[in-house]
Each structure stands twice: as C-alpha cells, then as structure tokens.
Amino acid sequence: MSIEFSGITKIYGDVTANDDISFIIESGTIHAILGENGxxxxxxxxxLTGQLEADSGKIIIDGDEIKNNAFLTKRNRVGVxxxxxxxxxxxxxxESFFAGLGKDKYWINNxxxxxxxxxxxxxxxxxxxxETKISDLSIGKRQELEFLRLLYNETQIIxxxxxxxxxxxxxxxxxxxxxxxxxxxxxxxxxxSHKLMEVIENCDRATILKSGKFAGTFDMPxxxxxxxxxxxxxxxxxxxxxxKHHLNNENIRIDIPDYFFTKNTHKxxxxxxxxxxxxxxxxxxLQGSGTEEFIRSCFEESNNYPKIKLFQxxxxxxxxxxxxxxxxxxxxxxxxxxxTILEHFAILYYKNKPFVNWKSLSKKAEKHLTKxxxxxxxxxxxxxLSGGNQQRLMLSMLPNQSSLLLLEDPTRGLxxxxxxxxWNIIMERVQTDILVVFNSSDTDEIEKYADYIVCFYDGKxxxxxxxxxxxxKNFINHISGLIESK
Numbered sequence: 001m002s003i004e005f006s007g008i009t010k011i012y013g014d015v016t017a018n019d020d021i022s023f024i025i026e027s028g029t030i031h032a033i034l035g036e037n038g039x040x041x042x043x044x045x046x047x048l049t050g051q052l053e054a055d056s057g058k059i060i061i062d063g064d065e066i067k068n069n070a071f072l073t074k075r076n077r078v079g080v081x082x083x084x085x086x087x088x089x090x091x092x093x094x095e096s097f098f099a100g101l102g103k104d105k106y107w108i109n110n111x112x113x114x115x116x117x118x119x120x121x122x123x124x125x126x127x128x129x130x131e132t133k134i135s136d137l138s139i140g141k142r143q144e145l146e147f148l149r150l151l152y153n154e155t156q157i158i159x160x161x162x163x164x165x166x167x168x169x170x171x172x173x174x175x176x177x178x179x180x181x182x183x184x185x186x187x188x189x190x191x192x193s194h195k196l197m198e199v200i201e202n203c204d205r206a207t208i209l210k211s212g213k214f215a216g217t218f219d220m221p222x223x224x225x226x227x228x229x230x231x232x233x234x235x236x237x238x239x240x241x242x243x244k245h246h247l248n249n250e251n252i253r254i255d256i257p258d259y260f261f262t263k264n265t266h267k268x269x270x271x272x273x274x275x276x277x278x279x280x281x282x283x284x285x286l287q288g289s290g291t292e293e294f295i296r297s298c299f300e301e302s303n304n305y306p307k308i309k310l311f312q313x314x315x316x317x318x319x320x321x322x323x324x325x326x327x328x329x330x331x332x333x334x335x336x337x338x339x340t341i342l343e344h345f346a347i348l349y350y351k352n353k354p355f356v357n358w359k360s361l362s363k364k365a366e367k368h369l370t371k372x373x374x375x376x377x378x379x380x381x382x383x384x385l386s387g388g389n390q391q392r393l394m395l396s397m398l399p400n401q402s403s404l405l406l407l408e409d410p411t412r413g414l415x416x417x418x419x420x421x422x423w424n425i426i427m428e429r430v431q432t433d434i435l436v437v438f439n440s441s442d443t444d445e446i447e448k449y450a451d452y453i454v455c456f457y458d459g460k461x462x463x464x465x466x467x468x469x470x471x472x473k474n475f476i477n478h479i480s481g482l483i484e485s486k
Contacts, residue, residue: 001077001156001188002027003048007057010043012384013377017043018054019212025205027062030179030189032199032220034231035209036415038375038386041192044209045159048190049078061157079155081146081163087134093117094130097149120152124178140171147175151182158182161192169286176202194415196224231415252277252404252435254298256461273464275452277403278430282446282467283439285456285479291439292328294456295408298437299325324398328408330390335382341365341393342378348397368396372425388418395425405429407438411445423449443476455479 003025010018018040025031035041046052048059059066061077087096094110097117114130121128126144134142143163150158160179164172179189179202193199199206200221208215208230215230254273275281285291327333336344342358345365350356365378372392376385385393391410398405410426411419427449430436440446446453447467454464455478462478 001062003157003188003190004060005044005048005057006060008044008047008054008059009056010040010047010052010054012380015375016212018047018057020057021209021212021214022057023207023214023217025188025190025207027188028183028186029204030183030191030202032191032193032203032206033209034193034196034199034206034227035215036231036388036417038211038389039209039231040212041209042161042386045080045161045190045192048157049080049159077155078157078159079150079153080159080161081143081150082161087142087146089133089135091134092130093128093132093134093137093145096134097130097145097152117148121148124148124151124181125174126178144171144174147178151178155187157188157190159190159192162194163191164193164195164198172198196227199227200224228416252279254281273452273454275435277433277435279451280430280436280438280449281452281454282450283437283454283456284443284446284450284475285439289456289479290459291456292408294454295406295437295439296325296327298404299323299406322399322402323404323406324402325406326391326394326398326408326410328410328412330387330394331382334394335390337381337383340379340381341369341374341376344382344393344397369393372396373421386418388414388422391418391422392425395422398429400432403434405434405436407436409440410438411440411442419445446475 004022005024006022008018008021009016021040021044033041033044043052047054088099091099094113094117098113110130117128117130121144124147126148128141128145128148134145137145147160147163158179160175163175163179176198179191183189191199191203203220205217205219206222206227207217208227210231218226218230252275254275256273273281283291283294331337336347339347342362342365345361345368346356346358349361349364362378368374369376369378372395374385374392374396375389376393382390382393391414405426407426411422414422423445426436450467452464453467453475455462455475457479465475467475
C-alpha cells in the first residue's frame with residue numbers, strides 16, 4: 001500500500017508539531033522516518049493511525065483519500081509496534097497473542113493455539129513460550145510478541161517505533177529479517193528510528209523531519225553524514241562538562257549479596273565495590289540479563305538487595321542520604337500521565353503542605369524547564385512531550401540533595417542530540433559529587449561515560465572492574481558470555 005501525506009499540519013497551543021508535511025511512502029517498501037526528539041514524528045504517526053486528527057491536510061492510501069484514519073486501524077490495515085508494547089501484563093503469551101485479533105471464537109483450544117504461535121514464531125526466527133506470563137517477559141520479547149501479532153493478522157501497513165531499542169544483537173537481526181519478510185508478503189513498513197546505520201542497512205528510503213517540517217527524503221544506502229546534516233542543527237560533539245573526581249573525605253561502598261554472582265565468579269569479584277563520590281558506574285549487560293532488576297533493587301530496601309553505603313572520612317557511615325531513581329518506562333513508572341507538568345511540581349514542592357502558591361510555583365517550575373531545556377508548557381501533560389523531553393522533565397524534578405542517582409537506560413529511544421543533552425545534564429550533577437549508577441543498551445555510551453563497569457550475563461554478575469583495566473576494556477566480551485570469569 002502506498003501512503004501519501006499531503007500538507008499535514010497539527011498545532012498544540014503555541015507549538016506546531018507538524019507544519020505542512022508532504023511526502024510519499026511507496027508500496028512494499030521499508031521507509032524510515034527520522035528526526036530528533038520533538039521533530040514531529042510521533043504526531044505524524046498518531047495522525048496516520050487515527051489517534052489524532054490533523055488540523056489540515058490529508059492522507060491518501062493507494063490513491064484514495066482516507067476520511068477516517070481510525071477505521072484503517074480497525075480494519076487491520078495499520079498496526080503499530082511501539083517502544084513499550086501495548087499488552088496485558090497479567091495475560092499469558094497465548095492470551096495476549098489472540099486478544100483483540102477479531103477472531104470469532106468464544107474459547108481457545110490451547111493445544112492448537114500453542115502450535116500455531118510456535119510455528120508462526122519459528123517462521124520469523126522467534127522463540128516464545130505460549131504459557132509464559134507477559135509480566136515475566138523482557139521488553140525485547142514483548143516486542144517480538146507484538147510484532148508477531150501484527151504479522152499473524154496480515155496487517156498491511158506496519159509502523160515500528162524504535163523497533164530494536166534495547167534488544168540484543170540476535171533480537172535485532174530477527175526483527176530486521178522479519179520486517180523484510182513482511183515486505184515480501186506485501187506489507188509496507190514504516191520505521192521510526194534514531195539509529196542511522198540500521199536505517200541505512202535495512203531501509204529502502206528515509207524521510208527527515210526537523211522542527212515539525214519536512215526536511216527531505218533520501219534513497220538508501222546513503223552517506224550517514226547527509227542524514228545527520230539534515231536531522232540536526234548545531235549538533236554537539238560530546239558532553240560540555242567533563243567529569244572531575246575529587247579526593248574528598250567521602251566515599252561509597254556497594255555491598256552485593258551472593259545471589260547476584262555466578263557460581264564460578266572469582267572470590268575477589270564478590271568483594272564490595274569501593275568508589276569515590278563523583279563516580280559513574282555502568283551496569284552492563286545485554287537486554288534481559290538482569291541489569292534493570294539490579295538498578296531497581298539498589299533503590300529498594302531489602303536484606304536480599306545490594307546495599308549502597310555512604311561514608312564520611314572513610315569510616316563513619318552516614319545512615320541516611322537521599323537516593324533518586326529514574327525508570328526507563330517514563331510514562332508508566334516515572335510520571336503521572338493524567339497530571340500536568342505544573343501539578344507534577346506541586347507534588348514535588350507542596351506534598352506536605354495544605355495549600356499551593358500557584359504563582360510562585362509557576363515561576364519556579366519555569367526555571368526548571370528552562371534550565372533543562374524541556375520543550376513544553378506547564379499546562380502540558382507528559383504524554384504531550386517527546387521521549388527526550390519526558391526524560392528531561394524527570395531529571396528536572398530530582399532533589400538537589402540526592403547523593404545517589406540511579407538511571408535505568410537513560411537514553412533509550414532518544415536521538416543523538418537529546419542523548420548528548422541528557423548526558424550534559426547528568427555530568428553537571430556529577431560535579432556536585434553524587435554517585436551515578438546506570439544501565440544502558442548502548443555499549444558506546446558505557447565506554448564513553450563509565451568509570452567503573454559491573455558486567456551481567458544471564459541474570460548474574462560475571463565480574464566488575466574499573467573501565468581503565470583490561471577487563472573493563474573487554475566488558476563487551478564479558479556481557480556476551482565470550483569470556484568466562486577468572
């Protein structure tokens with residue numbers, strides 16, 4: 001199916017999200033839509049799928065103007081796979097797979113259904129157990145399942161929003177192969193992505209959006225510098241603030257229970273991790289290896305979880321200090337989607353007070369948004385913001401008194417500029433001598449920013465080292481299981 005966007009315009013208050021956008025996606029192709037966060041990609045996709053209505057312009061499918069975009073979705077002509085799959089966490093894979101597919105059945109034969117799921121999955125290189133609960137699946141497996149549902153339902157226009165974000169190399173390959181197979185079977189695929197090399201290698205064409213406007217369409221493969229130039233203005237080349245490590249009187253120790261270590265981990269690796277304040281620790285591992293669970297457990301209080309202890313003058317333990325945690329699931333776990341930005345700051349500053357001084361709060365909140373370059377106004381809801389702006393909003397609300405900052409995959413799904421901006425903000429916080437502990441699906445990010453690396457493989461810690469050590473430099477082999485613990 002060919003898709004033509006003609007003069008699409010969408011305005012939110014003072015913000016023009018889509019500004020007279022026009023371009024064509026040819027039938028039976030893989031077409032990428034690229035652009036930095038806030039460029040208008042999400043709004044355009046929501047208009048295509050009927051979640052939003054354009055203020056002006058039209059969408060033409062196979063030569064026919066579509067009056068009711070939501071009808072396209074209901075007729076299974078358009079399907080979307082987002083970064084965070086829309087599934088039912090209390091369901092099994094079997095139940096979730098057939099939910100909403102429009103099959104006229106009052107009950108399901110488990111044996112036949114399981115065989116159908118397994119066979120369908122194997123056709124695309126996926127391995128999924130039908131009896132597994134969705135809540136027990138990694139993000140990558142949930143994405144595979146949702147993609148299979150789209151393919152099983154013979155969806156004709158498939159929209160993949162950052163389809164390989166946070167996936168292992170094998171999962172990325174499976175998704176890319178499945179995408180090409182879907183095109184062979186007649187589907188048209190739209191990929192919304194920030195990963196230029198993946199787009200160049202796997203797509204037929206790419207359209208660039210910049211500041212809500214059409215900035216060009218390129219045939220693939222092409223020089224990545226052409227795409228970068230079209231996407232970004234005044235692109236930074238790295239964090240403007242360099243990390244400094246004071247030799248001060250305070251240090252931090254991380255005590256990790258035996259539970260997190262493999263049986264063959266060398267005993268020295270099981271010793272506490274000693275760090276100075278102002279350090280950045282990466283919890284490295286492939287998707288599903290246990291890194292996110294480790295980050296969360298550092299925030300929670302339990303005898304079976306890691307203990308992060310702050311010491312003054314190396315021996316006197318500070319019993320109480322503030323910890324801040326930024327989850328990767330920004331909307332479901334980090335922010336209140338039905339609460340305005342201003343109301344978020346009211347919760348932060350007035351949680352123990354009977355009244356709110358809205359005028360004073362508005363000024364204070366505006367300063368926070370300006371300092372962290374959040375593109376949005378105080379009356380916006382988090383769902384009105386791009387992923388990068390949601391992440392900046394969460395960081396803007398972190399207490400200044402925090403001694404420990406825990407970050408779950410902080411740049412997941414962000415474009416290059418937004419990721420650099422975010423790390424500038426994090427590095428500024430490092431200058432106040434806090435400890436930053438983060439996990440990331442981006443190994444380049446770990447190499448660039450981490451002072452110390454804890455390597456996870458198959459749910460357990462393989463080793464931990466300063467990045468400057470030989471083992472630290474070989475962390476990719478450790479997290480891939482290519483190097484056994486010594």
